[in-house]
Amino acid sequence: MKATSVAVIGAGWAGCAAAVELARSGARVSLYEAARVAGGRARRIAYRGHTLDNGQHILLGAYRDTLRMISAVGLEPAQLLLRLPLQMRYPKGSDGMDLVAPHLPAPFHMAVGVLRASGLAFQDKLALARFSSAARRMGWQLHIDCSVAELLERFDQTERLTRLMWRPLCIAALNTVPERASARVFLAVLRDSLGATRAASDMLLPRVDLSALFPDAAVVYLEKHGGRVHYGAHVRAVEATGDHWMVCTETHAESFSQLVIATSPAQAQPLLEPLDGGLAGSLDFGHQPITTCYLQYPAAMTLPSVMFALLDDPQRRHWGQFVFDRGQLDPLQAGLLAVVVSASGAALEQGAGSLESDIAAQLADALRLPELAAPLWSKTITEKRATFECVPDLQRPPVATSLPGLWLAGDYTEGEYPATIEGAVRSGIAAAAGVLKQGG
Ligand SMILES: Cc1cc2nc3c(=O)[nH]c(=O)nc-3n(C[C@H](O)[C@H](O)[C@H](O)COP(=O)(O)OP(=O)(O)OC[C@H]3O[C@@H](n4cnc5c(N)ncnc54)[C@H](O)[C@@H]3O)c2cc1C
Secondary structure: OOOOEEEEEOOEHHHHHHHHHHHHOOOEEEEEOOOOOOEOOOOEEEEOOEEEEOOOOOEEOOOHHHHHHHHHOOOOHHHHEEEEOOEEEOOOOOOOOEEEOOOOOOOHHHHHHHHHOEOOOHHHHHHHHHHHHHHHHOOOOOOOOOEHHHHHHHOOOOHHHHHHHHHHHHHHHHOOOOOOOEHHHHHHHHHOOOOOOHHHHOEEEEOOOHHHHOHHHHHHHHHHOOOEEEOOOOOOEEEEEOOEEEEEOOOOEEEEOEEEEOOOHHHHHHHHOOOOHHHHHOOOOOEEEEEEEEEEOOOOOOOOOOEEEOOOEHHHOEOOOEEEEHHHOOHHHOOEEEEEEEOOHHHHOOOHHHHHHHHHHHHHHHOOOHHHHOOOEEEEEEEEEEEEOOOOOOOOOOOEOOOOOEEEOOOOOOOOOOOOHHHHHHHHHHHHHHHHHHOO
């Protein structure tokens, strides 16, 4: 029987997952990527001889499909990811909190972690326990969605716990401020962190650049399995021709029996508009930026922990929310810190130069290390459309479309997660399953 021929547009994590799943099952796959590197919004960037990422990422132990795909292309997740227990640690003396879930079976890891946590008063711990047990009783689900701020109010969460834990968690996971973020999606994330088994709740920090963590190996896997990869190939149009799909770049047009559009929603819109205006219109999401500020210090500089939460406070021009000591992840990055500002609209109004000096000053202050105020060099990378804004009741399209043989994949498609690597990978796997079921 002739193998199904499939074009996958976009070599982000969704497109790479779809391509690998398809190739594994014997389909003939062509992967089109506009950029020169695979990975999309989680990719490697070259900067003056240094290898950086387009933004610092954290994965969770609960990212089961991502971990499975990394293994499927021959990589070893345990070697590529530093596994840390679930934690929310602020630098000592910064009026923050220090919570680390110990290595105990669930739910004792969280219970003991909360009991032992410093920087939280008895009322804060009680509020946290009340929230977790109520959410567990609700099965971490909400029938009627509302904002995260409303949910926290409903469960009488204290001001300190909200400021030190719920707010930063919500902004980090949903890239949306609690006043606008979906409580339903937030609960799904909490189920897989606070409410999960210890291993699922672990935080995983990449030790290699994001393209090397999966997309590069996915491309190699695809080529070994008879697939083709076209870099620098911006697909300008797709056309239905009988029961086939024509994929057109500037220099080349080719026909396939099925097609997976694995781009961001905004990039899918111009391709879909001539085919189905309604579907293209349904991808009109709001977006939020994420900024990562890299600061290089002498190689001997290291933090007391590989990551810390930071208190952001626009009044004091403190924009950073988390800092990562990349030297503890990869010796080649000794002395390099990455500071993340999610939902970074307000911070961006400062301009890159001023933002970098604000962040360096914030680090010096929070970590009580005056030398951090003067990095050797710094580089700010902003992804303006990092993720869709994860508002309540957001309607997200399924991977199957009403056009036979046309599938969507991407972090924005129907699913319980916010815009994440795991959501992207799951959508790619689902789109591949749809293609294979349809056959042809
Ligand atoms: C700064 C930042 C920090 C983040 N932090 C985290 C985190 O900590 N944890 C987490 O899980 N997630 C995080 N995310 C979200 C995560 O990166 C995304 O959800 C995920 O990478 C999206 O993958 P995707 O494959 O759906 O889309 P994309 O990565 O956008 O991939 C789409 C690909 O399609 C290509 N393309 C687009 N149009 C065309 C065309 N016409 N022709 C050919 N190719 C095309 C693009 O170049 C791109 O490579 C973060 C995102 C950013 C930006």
